[in-house]
Amino acid sequence: xxxxxxxxxRDNGYRTFGATANPHLNPSFNFHQGFDLYLDSINVLDWMxxxxxxxxxxxxxxxxxxxxxxNVLGALEREGPTDRSAPHNLQLVVMEVHETWGxxxxxxxxxxxxxxxxxxxxxxxxxxxxxxISADIDWFVRELENRLKWDDTLVVLVSDHGEGLASxxxxxxxxxxxxxxxxxxxxxxxxxxxxxxxxxxxGVVDEPVQLLDLMPTVLDLAxxxxxxxxxxxxxxxxxxxx
Numbered sequence: 001x002x003x004x005x006x007x008x009x010r011d012n013g014y015r016t017f018g019a020t021a022n023p024h025l026n027p028s029f030n031f032h033q034g035f036d037l038y039l040d041s042i043n044v045l046d047w048m049x050x051x052x053x054x055x056x057x058x059x060x061x062x063x064x065x066x067x068x069x070x071n072v073l074g075a076l077e078r079e080g081p082t083d084r085s086a087p088h089n090l091q092l093v094v095m096e097v098h099e100t101w102g103x104x105x106x107x108x109x110x111x112x113x114x115x116x117x118x119x120x121x122x123x124x125x126x127x128x129x130x131x132x133i134s135a136d137i138d139w140f141v142r143e144l145e146n147r148l149k150w151d152d153t154l155v156v157l158v159s160d161h162g163e164g165l166a167s168x169x170x171x172x173x174x175x176x177x178x179x180x181x182x183x184x185x186x187x188x189x190x191x192x193x194x195x196x197x198x199x200x201x202x203g204v205v206d207e208p209v210q211l212l213d214l215m216p217t218v219l220d221l222a223x224x225x226x227x228x229x230x231x232x233x234x235x236x237x238x239x240x241x242x
Contacts (some may be wrong), residue, residue: 003227005215006034009089012224015079019072020093021062023048035091039071064106065094065133069140075147088150096133097159100125107132122175123165145195152196155223158214159188181230190214192221192239205238 005211006016019039025031027043028048032038042063046056072092076084084131091189097105100122107125111132118124144150161177167184168174190209191198218228220234 003229004034005218006089006091007229008034008215008219008224009222010036011035012222013086013223014089014222015083015086015130016091017072017075018066018091018112021065021068021095022093022098023062025093037075037077039068042067046192062095062099062106065096065136066139068092068094069136069143073140073143073147091196094136096136096173097129100129112149116123120166122155126163141195150151150195152192152198154198154218155191155193155195156214156218157191157193158211160211161185162188181224199239200241203241205235209235209238 006018010016015187016035017037017039018035020026020031020041023044025159026040026044027038032040040054042054043061044050044054044056048056050056050193065226072090075132076088079213088187105125108127111128114131115124115127116129131203141153141155143154151182162183163177164180164182164184166175168180168182171180171182173179174184175180187209190211210232213235214232216226216232216234217236217239219230220236226234
């Protein structure tokens with residue numbers, strides 16, 4: 001019954017693509033709602049219905065961001081001329097940083113030697129993953145411009161949660177997330193970047209905002225109407241330094 005960001009953009013002329021490395025965001029939970037194309041995780045949790053080529057697993061390994069990005073680029077390149085000329089909305093979920101605390105290590109060899117002075121192992125791996133995904137996103141944005149000739153792209157980077165790591169070492173359960181509300185778990189990055197330079201570069205918003213503001217902000221930037229049911233507000237004035 002919820003109207004999603006993808007649905008609003010699709011209703012306003014956008015082609016909508018979704019792709020997830022996280023099996024919790026599979027269509028079993030209806031996360032494909034509003035997308036013209038949704039690329040499911042290559043692995044599914046063992047209780048989910050598996051489609052062709054998927055592998056059920058109680059703790060499935062996650063595909064890399066590079067794997068996901070390549071699949072998305074390939075799908076976009078296969079579009080017909082009519083679809084290709086429409087504006088596009090891509091919603092991509094990657095797992096490199098999330099998985100640094102668990103068994104599945106998606107950090108590549110060239111990044112594993114970074115931050116040798118960080119003694120806490122999980123924090124060192126966390127930083128390595130952040131560095132790697134930063135480089136991979138940079139590569140992906142450049143590929144959109146070079147391979148697809150997209151010259152006016154709005155890039156929005158956001159996370160669903162933080163990670164406790166060593167912020168409260170004496171508190172049980174604080175190392176990860178999902179159990180406590182320390183700032184290390186609930187304060188997340190939110191970066192907005194325009195390849196066409198339509199937003200001021202280098203600006204920082206100091207005021208507290210919330211993820212509820214994400215949908216109205218993106219719709220405002222895209223020139224699409226914001227549904228009356230949306231909680232939150234557009235942060236476009238803050239992005240413009242107003």
